[in-house]
Amino acid sequence: MTAxxxxxxxxxxxDADREESDxxxxxxxxxxxxxxxxxxxxxSRAELSGVDLVRRNAKGGYQLVESDxxxxxxxxxxxxxxxxxxxxLMKANLSKANLHCANLQDCNLLGAVFEQTKIEHIQxxxxxxxxxxxxxxxxxxxxxxxxxxAEEIYRHLRKVAEQQGLFETAGHFFQKEMxxxxxxxxxxxxxxxxxxxxxxxxxxxxxxxxxIIFSCLMVxxxxxxxxxxxxxxGEQALYAGGGAxxxxxxxxxxxxxxxxxxxxxxxxxxxxxPVGLTRAFAAxxxxxxxxxxxxxxxxxxxxxxx
Numbered sequence: 246m247t248a249x250x251x252x253x254x255x256x257x258x259x260d261a262d263r264e265e266s267d268x269x270x271x272x273x274x275x276x277x278x279x280x281x282x283x284x285x286x287x288x289s290r291a292e293l294s295g296v297d298l299v300r301r302n303a304k305g306g307y308q309l310v311e312s313d314x315x316x317x318x319x320x321x322x323x324x325x326x327x328x329x330x331x332x333x334l335m336k337a338n339l340s341k342a343n344l345h346c347a348n349l350q351d352c353n354l355l356g357a358v359f360e361q362t363k364i365e366h367i368q369x370x371x372x373x374x375x376x377x378x379x380x381x382x383x384x385x386x387x388x389x390x391x392x393x394x395a396e397e398i399y400r401h402l403r404k405v406a407e408q409q410g411l412f413e414t415a416g417h418f419f420q421k422e423m424x425x426x427x428x429x430x431x432x433x434x435x436x437x438x439x440x441x442x443x444x445x446x447x448x449x450x451x452x453x454x455x456x457i458i459f460s461c462l463m464v465x466x467x468x469x470x471x472x473x474x475x476x477x478x479g480e481q482a483l484y485a486g487g488g489a490x491x492x493x494x495x496x497x498x499x500x501x502x503x504x505x506x507x508x509x510x511x512x513x514x515x516x517x518x519p520v521g522l523t524r525a526f527a528a529x530x531x532x533x534x535x536x537x538x539x540x541x542x543x544x545x546x547x548x549x550x551x
Contacts, residue, residue, distance in 0.1 A: 509534035
Protein backbone atom coordinates (compact mmCIF):
# COMPACT_ATOMS: atom_id res chain seq x y z
CA MET A 246 0.00 0.00 0.00
CA THR A 247 1.42 3.37 -1.03
CA ALA A 248 1.31 6.54 1.05
CA UNK A 249 -1.65 7.86 -1.00
CA UNK A 250 -3.68 4.65 -0.75
CA UNK A 251 -6.35 4.53 1.92
CA UNK A 252 -6.64 1.36 4.03
CA UNK A 253 -9.73 -0.74 3.28
CA UNK A 254 -12.90 0.13 5.18
CA UNK A 255 -13.65 -3.06 7.15
CA UNK A 256 -16.75 -1.82 8.95
CA UNK A 257 -18.83 -4.15 6.78
CA UNK A 258 -16.78 -7.18 7.83
CA UNK A 259 -16.85 -6.23 11.50
CA ASP A 260 -20.64 -5.87 11.58
CA ALA A 261 -22.11 -9.05 13.05
CA ASP A 262 -25.63 -7.97 11.98
CA ARG A 263 -24.89 -7.34 8.32
CA GLU A 264 -27.21 -8.86 5.73
CA GLU A 265 -26.14 -12.19 4.27
CA SER A 266 -24.85 -12.02 0.71
CA ASP A 267 -24.49 -14.74 -1.90
CA UNK A 268 -21.29 -12.99 -2.96
CA UNK A 269 -19.70 -13.17 0.50
CA UNK A 270 -17.06 -15.69 -0.52
CA UNK A 271 -16.08 -13.69 -3.60
CA UNK A 272 -16.04 -10.46 -1.60
CA UNK A 273 -13.75 -12.01 1.04
CA UNK A 274 -11.35 -13.22 -1.65
CA UNK A 275 -11.26 -9.75 -3.16
CA UNK A 276 -10.65 -8.17 0.25
CA UNK A 277 -7.82 -10.62 0.96
CA UNK A 278 -6.08 -9.74 -2.30
CA UNK A 279 -5.59 -6.16 -1.14
CA UNK A 280 -2.84 -7.64 1.02
CA UNK A 281 -3.92 -5.74 4.12
CA UNK A 282 -4.45 -7.71 7.38
CA UNK A 283 -8.04 -8.83 7.97
CA UNK A 284 -8.60 -8.34 11.68
CA UNK A 285 -11.72 -8.82 13.77
CA UNK A 286 -13.92 -10.04 10.90
CA UNK A 287 -17.35 -11.36 11.90
CA UNK A 288 -17.84 -14.48 9.79
CA SER A 289 -19.95 -16.57 12.15
CA ARG A 290 -21.96 -19.22 10.23
CA ALA A 291 -20.65 -17.82 6.94
CA GLU A 292 -20.89 -19.97 3.81
CA LEU A 293 -17.28 -20.04 2.63
CA SER A 294 -16.92 -23.51 1.13
CA GLY A 295 -14.11 -23.62 -1.41
CA VAL A 296 -12.94 -20.09 -0.62
CA ASP A 297 -9.47 -19.33 -2.00
CA LEU A 298 -7.32 -17.44 0.52
CA VAL A 299 -3.93 -18.47 -0.86
CA ARG A 300 -1.44 -15.65 -1.38
CA ARG A 301 0.39 -16.79 -4.48
CA ASN A 302 3.93 -15.78 -5.39
CA ALA A 303 4.54 -14.41 -1.90
CA LYS A 304 6.62 -15.61 1.02
CA GLY A 305 3.89 -15.10 3.62
CA GLY A 306 0.17 -15.78 3.50
CA TYR A 307 -2.84 -13.57 4.07
CA GLN A 308 -3.83 -12.58 7.61
CA LEU A 309 -7.30 -13.32 8.96
CA VAL A 310 -6.58 -12.78 12.63
CA GLU A 311 -8.71 -12.40 15.76
CA SER A 312 -11.80 -13.12 13.69
CA ASP A 313 -15.03 -14.97 14.49
CA UNK A 314 -15.52 -18.06 12.31
CA UNK A 315 -17.94 -19.86 14.64
CA UNK A 316 -19.74 -22.61 12.69
CA UNK A 317 -18.41 -21.19 9.42
CA UNK A 318 -18.48 -23.60 6.51
CA UNK A 319 -14.93 -23.78 5.17
CA UNK A 320 -15.25 -27.17 3.51
CA UNK A 321 -12.67 -27.55 0.77
CA UNK A 322 -11.24 -24.09 1.52
CA UNK A 323 -7.78 -23.23 0.21
CA UNK A 324 -6.00 -21.77 3.24
CA UNK A 325 -2.35 -22.57 2.53
CA UNK A 326 -0.10 -20.41 4.74
CA UNK A 327 -3.12 -18.48 6.04
CA UNK A 328 -2.52 -16.66 9.33
CA UNK A 329 -5.53 -17.30 11.60
CA UNK A 330 -3.94 -16.40 14.94
CA UNK A 331 -6.41 -15.66 17.71
CA UNK A 332 -9.46 -16.52 15.62
CA UNK A 333 -12.41 -18.60 16.78
CA LEU A 334 -12.86 -21.75 14.70
CA MET A 335 -15.26 -23.27 17.21
CA LYS A 336 -17.43 -25.87 15.44
CA ALA A 337 -16.22 -24.62 12.06
CA ASN A 338 -16.37 -27.11 9.20
CA LEU A 339 -12.84 -27.49 7.83
CA SER A 340 -13.44 -30.80 6.06
CA LYS A 341 -11.16 -31.37 3.06
CA ALA A 342 -9.64 -27.91 3.52
CA ASN A 343 -5.97 -27.27 2.80
CA LEU A 344 -4.38 -25.87 5.95
CA HIS A 345 -0.77 -26.69 5.10
CA CYS A 346 1.59 -24.26 6.86
CA ALA A 347 -1.33 -22.26 8.31
CA ASN A 348 -0.89 -20.48 11.63
CA LEU A 349 -3.51 -21.59 14.19
CA GLN A 350 -1.85 -20.27 17.34
CA ASP A 351 -4.31 -19.18 20.03
CA CYS A 352 -7.29 -20.29 17.94
CA ASN A 353 -10.38 -21.78 19.57
CA LEU A 354 -10.55 -25.22 17.94
CA LEU A 355 -13.24 -26.75 20.15
CA GLY A 356 -15.60 -28.82 18.02
CA ALA A 357 -13.89 -27.90 14.75
CA VAL A 358 -14.24 -30.57 12.06
CA PHE A 359 -10.95 -31.67 10.48
CA GLU A 360 -12.17 -34.63 8.42
CA GLN A 361 -9.70 -35.22 5.56
CA THR A 362 -8.19 -31.80 6.29
CA LYS A 363 -4.56 -31.30 5.27
CA ILE A 364 -2.80 -30.32 8.50
CA GLU A 365 0.88 -30.86 7.73
CA HIS A 366 3.29 -28.20 9.03
CA ILE A 367 0.56 -26.22 10.79
CA GLN A 368 1.80 -23.84 13.49
CA UNK A 369 -0.24 -24.92 16.51
CA UNK A 370 1.76 -23.07 19.14
CA UNK A 371 3.19 -24.63 22.29
CA UNK A 372 -0.20 -24.59 24.03
CA UNK A 373 -3.82 -24.47 22.96
CA UNK A 374 -5.96 -21.48 23.87
CA UNK A 375 -7.91 -23.48 26.47
CA UNK A 376 -4.69 -24.68 28.09
CA UNK A 377 -3.44 -21.11 28.48
CA UNK A 378 -6.79 -19.96 29.88
CA UNK A 379 -6.82 -22.86 32.35
CA UNK A 380 -3.44 -21.82 33.73
CA UNK A 381 -4.82 -18.34 34.39
CA UNK A 382 -8.21 -19.45 35.74
CA UNK A 383 -8.89 -18.43 39.33
CA UNK A 384 -11.07 -21.33 40.50
CA UNK A 385 -10.80 -25.09 40.31
CA UNK A 386 -14.12 -25.64 38.53
CA UNK A 387 -13.18 -23.33 35.67
CA UNK A 388 -9.75 -24.94 35.38
CA UNK A 389 -11.28 -28.42 35.12
CA UNK A 390 -13.69 -27.31 32.39
CA UNK A 391 -10.92 -25.71 30.32
CA UNK A 392 -8.54 -28.66 30.76
CA UNK A 393 -11.35 -30.99 29.68
CA UNK A 394 -11.89 -28.90 26.55
CA ALA A 395 -8.15 -28.92 25.82
CA GLU A 396 -8.04 -32.71 26.25
CA GLU A 397 -10.93 -33.12 23.81
CA ILE A 398 -9.22 -30.94 21.20
CA TYR A 399 -5.85 -32.69 21.55
CA ARG A 400 -7.54 -36.10 21.27
CA HIS A 401 -9.34 -35.06 18.08
CA LEU A 402 -6.17 -33.61 16.55
CA ARG A 403 -4.26 -36.79 17.46
CA LYS A 404 -6.79 -38.95 15.61
CA VAL A 405 -6.69 -36.67 12.56
CA ALA A 406 -2.87 -36.77 12.52
CA GLU A 407 -2.86 -40.58 12.83
CA GLN A 408 -5.25 -40.91 9.89
CA GLN A 409 -2.86 -38.87 7.75
CA GLY A 410 0.24 -40.78 8.85
CA LEU A 411 1.67 -37.80 10.76
CA PHE A 412 2.82 -39.96 13.65
CA GLU A 413 5.31 -37.50 15.15
CA THR A 414 2.55 -34.90 15.33
CA ALA A 415 0.13 -37.51 16.68
CA GLY A 416 2.64 -38.47 19.37
CA HIS A 417 2.96 -34.85 20.46
CA PHE A 418 -0.81 -34.47 20.68
CA PHE A 419 -1.07 -37.72 22.66
CA GLN A 420 1.41 -36.40 25.22
CA LYS A 421 -0.57 -33.18 25.54
CA GLU A 422 -3.84 -35.12 25.80
CA MET A 423 -2.48 -37.16 28.71
CA UNK A 424 -1.08 -34.02 30.32
CA UNK A 425 -4.51 -32.35 30.22
CA UNK A 426 -6.03 -35.49 31.73
CA UNK A 427 -3.48 -35.42 34.55
CA UNK A 428 -4.30 -31.82 35.39
CA UNK A 429 -7.92 -32.85 35.94
CA UNK A 430 -6.94 -35.33 38.66
CA UNK A 431 -7.05 -34.22 42.31
CA UNK A 432 -3.79 -32.58 43.45
CA UNK A 433 -1.48 -34.85 45.49
CA UNK A 434 -3.55 -37.92 44.54
CA UNK A 435 -1.90 -41.26 43.84
CA UNK A 436 -3.21 -41.36 40.28
CA UNK A 437 -1.75 -37.94 39.54
CA UNK A 438 1.60 -38.92 41.04
CA UNK A 439 1.76 -42.10 38.93
CA UNK A 440 0.82 -40.13 35.82
CA UNK A 441 3.61 -37.66 36.56
CA UNK A 442 6.13 -40.49 36.92
CA UNK A 443 5.10 -42.02 33.60
CA UNK A 444 5.51 -38.60 31.98
CA UNK A 445 8.96 -38.10 33.51
CA UNK A 446 10.23 -41.58 32.65
CA UNK A 447 8.95 -42.00 29.10
CA UNK A 448 6.69 -39.10 28.09
CA UNK A 449 3.63 -41.36 28.15
CA UNK A 450 5.35 -43.79 25.81
CA UNK A 451 6.42 -41.16 23.28
CA UNK A 452 9.93 -40.36 24.55
CA UNK A 453 12.30 -43.38 24.59
CA UNK A 454 15.18 -40.93 25.03
CA UNK A 455 13.91 -40.18 28.54
CA UNK A 456 14.22 -43.86 29.43
CA ILE A 457 17.85 -43.84 28.27
CA ILE A 458 18.61 -40.68 30.26
CA PHE A 459 16.96 -42.15 33.35
CA SER A 460 18.97 -45.37 32.95
CA CYS A 461 22.27 -43.48 32.69
CA LEU A 462 21.46 -41.40 35.77
CA MET A 463 20.51 -44.53 37.73
CA VAL A 464 23.73 -46.32 36.78
CA UNK A 465 25.83 -43.29 37.74
CA UNK A 466 23.98 -42.74 41.03
CA UNK A 467 24.34 -46.36 42.14
CA UNK A 468 28.00 -46.44 41.09
CA UNK A 469 28.62 -43.54 43.49
CA UNK A 470 26.81 -45.47 46.24
CA UNK A 471 28.97 -48.53 45.60
CA UNK A 472 32.06 -46.33 45.54
CA UNK A 473 31.14 -44.99 48.98
CA UNK A 474 29.95 -48.21 50.65
CA UNK A 475 32.37 -50.62 49.01
CA UNK A 476 32.27 -53.79 46.89
CA UNK A 477 34.19 -57.06 46.87
CA UNK A 478 36.52 -58.33 44.17
CA GLY A 479 37.32 -61.96 44.84
CA GLU A 480 38.38 -62.11 48.49
CA GLN A 481 39.38 -58.47 48.64
CA ALA A 482 36.99 -55.74 49.86
CA LEU A 483 37.35 -52.40 48.11
CA TYR A 484 36.42 -49.06 49.68
CA ALA A 485 36.79 -45.40 48.81
CA GLY A 486 40.05 -44.02 50.14
CA GLY A 487 41.71 -47.42 50.13
CA GLY A 488 43.84 -46.67 47.10
CA ALA A 489 47.43 -45.54 47.28
CA UNK A 490 46.95 -42.68 44.82
CA UNK A 491 44.44 -40.91 42.59
CA UNK A 492 44.88 -43.43 39.77
CA UNK A 493 43.97 -46.28 42.12
CA UNK A 494 40.86 -44.41 43.24
CA UNK A 495 39.88 -43.82 39.60
CA UNK A 496 40.32 -47.52 38.83
CA UNK A 497 38.14 -48.35 41.83
CA UNK A 498 35.41 -45.95 40.66
CA UNK A 499 35.48 -47.48 37.17
CA UNK A 500 35.07 -50.90 38.79
CA UNK A 501 32.05 -49.56 40.68
CA UNK A 502 30.65 -48.12 37.45
CA UNK A 503 31.14 -51.47 35.72
CA UNK A 504 29.45 -53.27 38.63
CA UNK A 505 26.54 -50.83 38.46
CA UNK A 506 26.09 -51.48 34.73
CA UNK A 507 26.05 -55.28 35.03
CA UNK A 508 23.71 -55.05 38.03
CA UNK A 509 21.32 -52.65 36.27
CA UNK A 510 21.20 -54.88 33.20
CA UNK A 511 20.89 -57.97 35.48
CA UNK A 512 23.89 -59.62 33.79
CA UNK A 513 25.77 -60.29 37.04
CA UNK A 514 29.05 -61.79 35.81
CA UNK A 515 30.14 -62.57 39.37
CA UNK A 516 33.64 -61.07 39.24
CA UNK A 517 32.47 -58.26 41.56
CA UNK A 518 30.02 -58.63 44.44
CA PRO A 519 28.29 -56.32 46.93
CA VAL A 520 29.20 -56.30 50.60
CA GLY A 521 27.22 -55.27 53.66
CA LEU A 522 24.65 -52.56 53.00
CA THR A 523 25.64 -52.53 49.33
CA ARG A 524 23.62 -55.74 48.84
CA ALA A 525 20.33 -53.89 49.44
CA PHE A 526 21.23 -51.21 46.91
CA ALA A 527 22.33 -53.83 44.37
CA ALA A 528 19.01 -55.65 44.72
CA UNK A 529 17.13 -52.37 44.29
CA UNK A 530 19.13 -51.45 41.20
CA UNK A 531 18.57 -54.88 39.66
CA UNK A 532 14.80 -54.59 40.18
CA UNK A 533 14.64 -51.04 38.78
CA UNK A 534 16.93 -52.01 35.91
CA UNK A 535 14.82 -54.96 34.76
CA UNK A 536 11.70 -52.79 34.87
CA UNK A 537 13.40 -49.93 33.00
CA UNK A 538 14.76 -52.18 30.24
CA UNK A 539 11.30 -53.67 29.72
CA UNK A 540 9.84 -50.16 29.60
CA UNK A 541 12.39 -49.10 27.00
CA UNK A 542 11.56 -52.07 24.77
CA UNK A 543 7.85 -51.28 24.95
CA UNK A 544 8.33 -47.56 24.24
CA UNK A 545 10.86 -48.14 21.46
CA UNK A 546 8.74 -50.76 19.71
CA UNK A 547 5.68 -48.50 19.97
CA UNK A 548 7.55 -45.67 18.25
CA UNK A 549 9.16 -47.82 15.56
CA UNK A 550 6.09 -49.88 14.60
CA UNK A 551 4.24 -46.73 13.57
